Amino acid sequence: MKLKHCLADTDSGAWGDDPEDGRGVPVLRSTEIDLDGNLDLKDTANRSLTEREISRTRLTKGDLLVVRSSGSDAHLGKTGYVGDESAGASFSNFLQRLRLAPTHNSRFAWYFMNSTYAKQQIRKLSSTTTGLQNLSAALIGELEIPSPSLDEQRRIADFLDAETARIDHLAAKLHRQSQLVTEREDASIPMGVAGALLCTTKVRTGLPWMPFMNPDAQIVPLLRVLQLQRGVDLSDDQRIDGPVPVVTTAGLSGWHNRAIAEGPGVVIRRYGSRGNVHWVDSDYWPHNTTLYVKNFNGNSRRYCYHLLRALPYEMEQVKSAIPGVNRNDLHRLKVAMVPQSLQESVAEAMDSEMVKFHVAHERIQRLKQLLTERRQALITAAVTGQFDVSTASGRNVTDGVTA
Template identity: 30%
Template sequence: MSTPGHWGEDGQDDGNILVLRSANFLKAGGLNYETAALRKFDAKKLVQKRLEPGDLLLERSGGSPAQPVGRVNRFDAQGDFSASNFLQILRVRDKVDDWFAYYLLDSFYAQGGTEHLQKATTGIRNLDFATYLATTIFLPPLDEQRRIAEVLRSADEAIRTAELAASGAKSARMALLADLLHRADWEPERALPSGWHTPLLDMMAKRGSGHTPSKQFSSYWNGDVKWISLQDTKRLDRVYVTDTAATITPEGLANSSAVLHPANTVVVSRDATVGRSAIMMSDMAVSQHFISYTCGPALSPLYLYYWLQRMKSVFERIGAGSTIKTIGLPFFKGLKIAIPDRAEQDWTAELLWQADSQVFAAEEAIDRLRLVKAAVSDDLLSGHIRVPA
């Protein structure tokens, strides 16, 4: 059975059904039932459009340039739910396992199967549903479908277990940051431990910035000098930055206000994604969107990195600008840091580094499991590998 979803009428006062939309599709898979919209259906639509456990929800309209239309999810809740008119409700036939059908359609989407089935109108992407339904698929006997689905559910369970481990590691890291580091003037209600002090950060590290060489001269670009820019957002907040999206040449460095900062310099973004930070693994330059700190002997670069991480909420709060958030230079000139002696800095930074290492290990485990699942899915759902009884 296949039927389009229905939006119904405003149900604020007398709603009788919860309607799921594309917005209820979770990035990691599954549905967020808590934010379903309360709507009102007439008696006929209630019967026609009510979801049953095992129904599949196919996104027929929506998507974006970075996210093709055609995502799919499996409904597995109890209660009165339906789907919006931007979704298609699919109910499998007797000789088709709903879990197998879900994994098949989800794999088709993940491999880009819907990209050529999109029709864009006024910013909304619509799925060519007739062509979608005409796609040839591998359909083994029902008992084998169930065995395949069980294998893939086991893979999903392993991924969820790894995600819980990663979430726990991240929570432990955040708790350590809050417990071990003080945010100086931004946390006056919390007394400094004995032996700590709050000097200007400029007294403990040499502050610098950067520049963007002219794009009019090709000889300034694609050289050997690593250059941190807003393109490197995803490389930050991972403790160390080892590579950059763009590089410049010594000529570009010499003919601009850019500066080559030494390894172990700490950088923090002051524009757009304010507060993201990292430590340079090698000599690098930065764009004007970053502040750099080259630490003196009394300040550990790793401690400074974690202190800046602790300050992220402050940076985000004070960032000004309607289009691009920016933190002005006067803020950094007056910024104070709360620090203990160097030995305690090193001890604190080491504890936090160990916590981060656990987070990174958990995230890498998730990535590996997802790669394994993708490979197994491709083999099982295409029939390249059969699953005998």
């Protein structure tokens, strides 16, 4: 059955104007709908709408909101379900509201719209203009939706409510595990680079972000360890294809025929964070959006890489009215420097730790991906009738079904 025959009404929303009094009406946008079709109402926009627009776009429980314009395959057609919390709000002009006829269950239709079966149809039906993919009301209406009885639609929706809640609970636990691994990693980097993990007796540093150090380490300004220099601009038009990596804030971003920095080297983004310190094996070109180590002062380059990973960039950025980190401020930052005789041992230990944490993150990410795939396969199999939901609870119902 075509979706248009299941609808009582469908219309697009309104965006209105900026409210003069700062209040306005809450208006839901595509950004409030996540990839699973859940609505996140923490940051809704407030807009000034006319009384007619408010009346026309007021949402009621059971309405579906479809993203009808996006530059991404993943976001085009994602569909949110209006529950008690979002009822009464309005919706923007980039969304299409679907209101189901009484003969069809809106939760079943919501699961259908977020199934692989529907998304495959959406990809075929969508049109493209100026880099955006678009879905008109007419195209949405052409989607082929399974049409079991109303009672069966309710059973399928109830089953999916329960099963997806279990999967979402597991996903939340994995997310928390990922956070704990990140917290442990963040805590271990300053300890490790200060040599505190190589000894049984630790010395307090007096530094809030690097509390302990090796007894043989000393507190010095970062400039004593290394000297940072701003990179040099190199536009796409200026680049000549060659073997030299061009390193920007995100890492490798292209190639050039000439290097201005000797490798192996270390590059950080000027808007620094621990996740944006890059090791470069060969001679390279550091972009002007970065800072690079111009002089290692005779210290181990790999040790300096890990030291820069440990710096409290967020603390330094808070001190400045200008976004980003100032190399002169970083040069003055006090750090615990281990003697050169220990630096290679520290670097090797840090490399080992980095691999361990990377493996942990990869494992958690893979488990999260498997849960996502299982969730999608379960929804698609249920709405397309590949198994009987009344006898499926507690079994691995996605065995032998297709997403």
